[in-house]
Amino acid sequence: MIRITDSLSIDEDDLVWNFVRASGPGGQNVNKVSSAAEVRFDMGKAALPEDLKQRLPAIAGRLLTQDGLLIITAQEFRSQERNREAALQKLIEMLRKAAHRPKRRIATRPTRASKTRRLDTKSKHAQTKKLRSSRPDHD
Numbered sequence: 001m002i003r004i005t006d007s008l009s010i011d012e013d014d015l016v017w018n019f020v021r022a023s024g025p026g027g028q029n030v031n032k033v034s035s036a037a038e039v040r041f042d043m044g045k046a047a048l049p050e051d052l053k054q055r056l057p058a059i060a061g062r063l064l065t066q067d068g069l070l071i072i073t074a075q076e077f078r079s080q081e082r083n084r085e086a087a088l089q090k091l092i093e094m095l096r097k098a099a100h101r102p103k104r105r106i107a108t109r110p111t112r113a114s115k116t117r118r119l120d121t122k123s124k125h126a127q128t129k130k131l132r133s134s135r136p137d138h139d
Contacts, residue, residue, distance in 0.1 A: 002088070004095045008049070015091075016040040019080055036075035037083040039091055043068040049099075056098040063094075070094075 002010050019034040043053055043064075057064050064070050072094075074086035110118075 037087045039087045041070040
């Protein structure tokens with residue numbers, strides 16, 4: 001089990017790993033070794049809370065397919081193991097972000113004093129602009 005938060009964990013069996021050849025640093029090693037890691041996580045099969053499943057598509061963006069498959073790749077490092085760890089960390093961070101419930105906004109009304117301050121500032125600004133636009137009289 002991979003711990004996401006105190007109350008949320010995912011099973012390692014839900015992750016499908018693929019290793020492919022990476023672009024970038026590594027010299028000839030890049031042409032010979034499959035060091036880039038790709039992890040696939042199926043949201044539909046995983047035991048995730050419903051509210052998390054609703055928030056995840058907005059966070060994942062284009063990494064989430066229409067089938068509900070989250071695909072994360074990592075190829076920053078030369079070794080396969082470090083890329084595997086990096087991909088797993090990206091997945092964990094994404095799930096942690098989705099697990100965080102946003103605070104519900106309570107609608108408030110502006111105070112009378114704040115309305116007065118805003119209108120005073122607007123009128124001062126308008127007066128300044130009016131003075132700038134007027135042309136001086138030529139005698």
